[in-house]
Amino acid sequence: MSSHSQHSESDIALRVKAIESLLVEKGIIDPATIDMIIDAYEHRIGPHNGARIVARAWVDPNFKQRLLTDGTSTIAELGLAGFSSEHMIVVENTPEVHNLIVCTLCSCYPWAILGLPPTWYKSFAYRSRAVIDPRGVLREFGLEISNHVEVRVWDSNADLRYLVLPERPLGTETMTEAALTSLVTRNAMIGTAKVQVPTPPELVA
Template sequence: MSHDDHHHHDHDDVAVRAAALEALLVEKGLISTDAIDAVVDLYENDVGPQNGARVVARAWVDDAYRERLHANGTGAIGELGYGGFEGDTMVVVENTPEVHNVIVCTLCSCYPWPVLGLPPSWYKSPAYRARVVAEPRAVLAEFGLELDPDVEIRVWDSTAEVRYLVLPMRPPGTESLEEDELAALVTRDSMVGTGLPLSPTGAAA
């Protein structure tokens, strides 16, 4: 068994154990499914993505920091206090007008937890993991992201060793915004590559 296969086997084993523990706690009345769902939602949509949003916003306002992100993603992200389990080796890929990046884990659901929180259910689904590699433009369109035909789409496959973070393009009309205001525009999907940051008016850029 390869290292990657062993990692994914361990990952699946942890998921089964977690599901069994959850069922037992609910059965004993020690915790409700609503409470579990609330915690999962918090980490999936708020806590983790906020960390990544701060990384992106810093890169938007600080060219030297952006260069460090490209040179050593793990180290630059660590400068802001984010790292550890599921984020040991981070590679940051930057979107440009000519290139759009999207991340996936075709073997399992490896995901940069320190900057994005828990992976959403669609990221773990076999359909996304298979189709985004074979037909990325069609999959992105289903997310509501229509890219011009001349934009190259690059798909990055996360592994047990390397995880990716997409650095989206800064929305136009944000030149006067402070770093915290910019971070509020960064969505989880824009850091996966299946969406774009919000515009200053609240719509997708």
């Protein structure tokens, strides 16, 4: 569900088809460009990019230090800049601070690092409540934040884009950077989840 629509899906689909054909006819858009853009966001650009940044920061203290002081150029070292991630700020979750990213005015999000935002991030519910009731919002995601921890909400209202550096979970000390990458979820990099260690198979009943 892409949220409450007042028009029928088939009406909108038809309208979009008509507009697309009109814009192609008038030479305003090129179908090859449209296909390339869709393909890029469906198959190439996504949260796996952000996960690489996080895993690198976990294994390389020097990289982490640079990432927190100059997100943009440090992320560029991994070849991961791009549209809607031109000016990056990375904020670190610690035992004392939990960070949460929102865009109350629209849905600004680091596209090149995390892909296009999920429906919940774009929803009126999240945009309205993340600032006034962040702890309630986090509970809705199953995250209870202790009263001893400071919750910092970042409203990305301008041209800077935010990425949360989640805490590295205990029990991952021997894991390789590649294995760590696979643990990092999109929501953990927005601040609505923590990174979990998978239960070893022998412990699953």
